[in-house]
Structures are given as structure tokens and as C-alpha cells.
Amino acid sequence: MLRLSALAGATGVLTLAPVSSAAASDSAPAGGHPGGSGGIPPEGSMQTRVVTGHLPTGAADFVHLPVEVPRGVRQIAVSYGYDRPAVPPGTQGNACDIGIFDQHGTDVGGRGFRGWSGGARTEFAISADTATPGYLAGPVGAGTWHVVLGPYTVAPQGLDYSVTVTLTFGAPAAAQVPNYPPDHATGRGRAWYRGDCHLHSVHSDGKRTLEQLAALARAAGLDFINSSDHNTTSAHAHLGAVSGDDLLILTGEEVTTRNGHYLAIGLDAGEWIDWRYRARDDAFGRFARQIRRAGGIVVPAHPYAPSLAGQWKFGYDDVDAIEVWNGPWTLDDELTLLTWDNLLTGAARRGDGHWIPAMGNSDAHRDPDVVGLPQTVVLADGLNRRALQAGLRAGTSWIAESAAVRLSFTASGPRGEHAGIGERLPVARDAAVTVRLEAGGVPAGTVVRLMTDEGQMVGAPLPASGVLEWSTTASLASYVRAEVRRPAPDGGASGLPGPALALTNPIWLGRK
CATH class of the missing domain: 2.60.120.380 (Jelly Rolls)
Structure with a gap:
């Protein structure tokens, strides 16, 4: 029956x-x-x-x-x-x-x-x-x-x-004692920390053990990672054995619904998030709130993934960041980047100071997937769960292809005003603003794009000095963000830029 x-x-x-x-x-x-x-x-x-x-x-x-x-x-x-x-x-x-x-x-x-x-x-x-x-x-x-x-x-x-x-x-054995990882590591105080928050192990459809993942994260020069196996938290109880002062491991989950996937990053250890709903069920908001109550943040993963059920259909009203770069750069990352940029333009129009930051992760499952390609570089007050999440929410972060890529991106005003990535430069609308990008660890031929709410304002080779400056005003640009790219593989014939080497969150220009 x-x-x-x-x-x-x-x-x-x-x-x-x-x-x-x-x-x-x-x-x-x-x-x-x-x-x-x-x-x-x-x-x-x-x-x-x-x-x-x-x-x-x-x-x-x-x-x-x-x-x-x-x-x-x-x-x-x-x-x-x-x-x-x-x-x-x-x-x-x-x-x-x-x-x-x-x-x-x-x-x-x-x-x-x-x-x-x-x-x-x-x-x-x-x-x-x-x-x-x-x-x-x-x-x-x-x-x-x-x-x-x-x-x-x-x-x-x-x-x-x-x-x-x-x-x-038969009589049960003694219950397993979970070995959860600590939520803090020694760190370097307020500093830039590199992390990969989308990784899979043998606890879902990955082929790597937790020990192998941790070793690869250390080899990639990462300071933190997030456990994100599909729809299960079984890895959490074993992560304490592979964490340490040199590697903070956050406990999380990739929530794999029939209408898109999202990351729950930095949950309380052992907290499980259900995935059995579609966009039409109007349940996503309930679980986004559960994630935040459990100390985590909500990040849609690979929103334009070509896999069945991989496209994000829940909207962006209840998320903390967006994964705009997932693994090696592909066309679906380009589409996500455009969608995110449109959301920034909408935030500029509203003028309420609320906007959704970008992040990047490897989504590594097995060899030859590269842990830390890409990685999110976060300015945080310390190497601990709360500080890192505060940095991700605030957008004081940028995305790098690897730990070899270095970047500084700032804006300054005529009276000594200064702002960095994710911050606001409080200047008058007609005041002169100098935007400065400094990049290192990138190959010859690297191209820099400076993007605003009007679109691309600068597209030029990175000077040999590694420094590029641009002048603007807040009346011309509500925000400016940087893209560091490889040359277009077809010489630009397709109209598409080359793969990303680094992407920044915006610097906002003008007073609120």
C-alpha cells in the first residue's frame, strides 16, 4: 500500500x-x-x-x-x-x-x-x-x-x-564525543585574512578526507576555511582534530535545494539546516533566520551554475553576501558578477547604505580541484568566527585567485578623507576623488577595470609599477570597484574580458 x-x-x-x-x-x-x-x-x-x-x-x-x-x-x-x-x-x-x-x-x-x-x-x-x-x-x-x-x-x-x-x-557502545573546532585562532589582530568557505569532503560528495582538506588549505596559504558538505553536518564532530592556531575551521553546510544552493557559513557546531523546499514554498526566509540565530551567515552559491537545480531562484532580499566567483573562472561567474553589479546600482539608487557584498570560494570536491581558487581576503579584527563574519557582512573584503595575488584599493578626498574596500568616502558630490589600485603577484599583460554604477570607466593594462590611479567625483560615481583580469583569450573579439585574477567589493563615494 x-x-x-x-x-x-x-x-x-x-x-x-x-x-x-x-x-x-x-x-x-x-x-x-x-x-x-x-x-x-x-x-x-x-x-x-x-x-x-x-x-x-x-x-x-x-x-x-x-x-x-x-x-x-x-x-x-x-x-x-x-x-x-x-x-x-x-x-x-x-x-x-x-x-x-x-x-x-x-x-x-x-x-x-x-x-x-x-x-x-x-x-x-x-x-x-x-x-x-x-x-x-x-x-x-x-x-x-x-x-x-x-x-x-x-x-x-x-x-x-x-x-x-x-x-x-545488542547493547549500544558508548556514545561518540564530538570534537568540534574552536571558534577562534591566534591570528594577527586586525589584519587581512584569507579563507575558502565552500569545500566538500567525504562527508558528502567530495573525495578528500578532512585531514587532506586541512593540509591543502594550509598549503594554499589560507587562514580559515568553512566546512560546507551538502545537507549534512556530520563533519562538524571531527573537525577539532584538524584545526589549529594556524587554521581556523568554521562549521557550516551547503544547503542544496531544488531551486538553488546556498552556504550557511560559521554555524554553531552541530546546527543542521533543512533543504527540503522550493522557492514556491516560501520557506527560505525561515531557514535564513535560523542560520543567523545559530551565528551564521547566508550566501547563495554559484547562482548561475549550469547543473540541474543549481540556479538561484530565491531572490536576494534575505542574504548576507553572494558567491560571485566559484572555482576556476567561467561564464556563469561572469553572469553572477553582472547580477551583483546591478544589485549595487540598486543600492546606490536607494541610498540607504544597505548593499550585498561579494565573496569567492573554490567549491573544491576532489583532485584536481584547487583549494583556495579563489579565496576571499577579509579585513577583520581577529581570526575568529564573529570578526570574520562581521568583515564578510560589511564587505571589507576582496577575492583573489590565489595567495600569490596581492592588492590594495583605496579612495581619498581633497581634505585627507580616506576609505578602503567596503567603506564610504564622505566627500561632497563635486569634490575631487583619487582612486588608487596597487596589485602584485600577477602576470605580465594583466588588465585593470574600474567599474562604477555607469559601467566600466577604466580598462587599461596594469602599469609596470603595479599602481594605477584614477580621478573622479561622487557625482560621477556612486561607487567604484576594481577587477584585475588576465588578457582576453581571444584578443577581445568576443567582447568578454579575460578571467579574473582579483575582484574587490566597492568603495562608496559621497555622503549618505
Whole structure:
């Protein structure tokens, strides 16, 4: 029997008939007995049930398989598979994610989440002391658990699936003690700190261990990183072992919805953010508020990503920054940069001082993805979570291709007024303003673009001195920001500039 239901304020759900351990096939260890004390099977005995089914095209976003878990279960293990029939060119084939919720239920934003691996794994196990990466260790409590299938895409022929659930009985081991990272490191006081806030590990669809990620971050010259595995916080409990005074590790998540992805950066350790909603469900604001209550910031990731469901469709009214540069520079980064610049122009028109800063991250998953390409360079009062987030929110930051790239960008007025990246230069509208860019660690042929609310005002090779100056007024430019670019690969024939080497947040000109 199938039962249709819906999560409140969320995407559609299909609920299957429950799996009861009483109907499962029992197997006892050698020399064991069919029953244990109080009706609980003996130590080490297992009960297994295999469920198969078919999902047609247009299936609900999530398929729930209820699993009745009795008392005395030490471990729950799940494996699954599905068919991948051939499909015509340009047609989506089968892709099905998996995760699990425990006896606390499947309510959106509720307490029941115990793990998600998307399509990265075909099996997982959970017990009190350990869990497969992507899943949360803890007691296997009695009650109704739910294996959750996420049919990401379904072929015209439909999707045939098979799920195997195995319960192992026995006394639970001692619970895992989480080793969360500290929220501060020694740092250099008020200084520029380099970080990469979009990284994936074996706890989602990445191929690198946490140890490997931390080593690569150190080698890239980073001061901080943010853990951002898809839809799970399972890495948080293990990050303390790889952090240190030389590398601050923030605990976060990449929230992967069906209408775009966003980063929750610098959450309280262990805080999980639900992803099971679309733009039409009007739920994004609720989870953005949860992130801020948990000490984090909200950053849409790769808004024009070409992957299915990767385009950002929630708008920008409830975000703290925008990831305008994601990994090696591509056309979708160019589109995001244009969208962001239009948002700056809107902020200039409003004149209320509120604007959305830009940041860049690598989104590194596996070799040869480069950790720290790009990286966000933040002016902060210290190397700690609160100070870094304050800098990101304020936009006192710029984006670099690597730690080799150095940059200074300032504006000054006729009476000694001075402002840096993300700040405002308080001068009269007709006062002369000198904008100064100094760049180093960039190759010969580097091009500098100075952009305002009117568009590109300067586009010139970087002088041999590494310094470029431009004069303007606040009446001509409400803001000015800098782009440091490689030469256009086609000599400019396409009309597109070359890949970015560095991008800055704006300096705002004029009094409010």
C-alpha cells in the first residue's frame, strides 16, 4: 500500500507502506537462540528486509520508507540501488539520492535528521559510537525511522529501486564525543585574512578526507576555511582534530535545494539546516533566520551554475553576501558578477547604505580541484568566527585567485578623507576623488577595470609599477570597484574580458 502525504510548507512526499522488523527475516549468530531477554533478540542477531518498487516520471521530490525499529537495536544499516536505463540525448536519466530520519520524525526543520549522502554512497550504517560519513552517530532509538529516497531525476521509463534495511541487536557502545573546532585562532589582530568557505569532503560528495582538506588549505596559504558538505553536518564532530592556531575551521553546510544552493557559513557546531523546499514554498526566509540565530551567515552559491537545480531562484532580499566567483573562472561567474553589479546600482539608487557584498570560494570536491581558487581576503579584527563574519557582512573584503595575488584599493578626498574596500568616502558630490589600485603577484599583460554604477570607466593594462590611479567625483560615481583580469583569450573579439585574477567589493563615494 502507498500513502500520499505532504510536509508542511515543503515539496511533495510519497510515503510507502512501513517496514516492520516482525516481518523481517531473522538470522541468529552461531549457537544463538531465536529470542533474547524480554523479547529482544540476542546480542549480535540481525533482521533484514528488502523493499523494491517503481517510481514513474513526475515522482514526488522525496519518497519515505517507514522502518519500525524495536527496542534493543545497536545498529541500523541501509543499502540501495536503482536502474539506469538508456535515454535519448538531451533527456534526463535516473538519479536518486538517499538519507534517513530517526524516530523524532521527518518534519521540515525538525529533530529527526540523522544523515544524508545524496547520490555519493550506496550504503550507510549508524550506531551510537560511529556512523558512515554524512550520517550522525548516536543511539538507535525505538520507533518509526524513515529511509528517504530523493529521485533527483527520473527517466521516461521510470525508476526501479531496491532498499535493504538491516537491524543489528545488542547493547549500544558508548556514545561518540564530538570534537568540534574552536571558534577562534591566534591570528594577527586586525589584519587581512584569507579563507575558502565552500569545500566538500567525504562527508558528502567530495573525495578528500578532512585531514587532506586541512593540509591543502594550509598549503594554499589560507587562514580559515568553512566546512560546507551538502545537507549534512556530520563533519562538524571531527573537525577539532584538524584545526589549529594556524587554521581556523568554521562549521557550516551547503544547503542544496531544488531551486538553488546556498552556504550557511560559521554555524554553531552541530546546527543542521533543512533543504527540503522550493522557492514556491516560501520557506527560505525561515531557514535564513535560523542560520543567523545559530551565528551564521547566508550566501547563495554559484547562482548561475549550469547543473540541474543549481540556479538561484530565491531572490536576494534575505542574504548576507553572494558567491560571485566559484572555482576556476567561467561564464556563469561572469553572469553572477553582472547580477551583483546591478544589485549595487540598486543600492546606490536607494541610498540607504544597505548593499550585498561579494565573496569567492573554490567549491573544491576532489583532485584536481584547487583549494583556495579563489579565496576571499577579509579585513577583520581577529581570526575568529564573529570578526570574520562581521568583515564578510560589511564587505571589507576582496577575492583573489590565489595567495600569490596581492592588492590594495583605496579612495581619498581633497581634505585627507580616506576609505578602503567596503567603506564610504564622505566627500561632497563635486569634490575631487583619487582612486588608487596597487596589485602584485600577477602576470605580465594583466588588465585593470574600474567599474562604477555607469559601467566600466577604466580598462587599461596594469602599469609596470603595479599602481594605477584614477580621478573622479561622487557625482560621477556612486561607487567604484576594481577587477584585475588576465588578457582576453581571444584578443577581445568576443567582447568578454579575460578571467579574473582579483575582484574587490566597492568603495562608496559621497555622503549618505
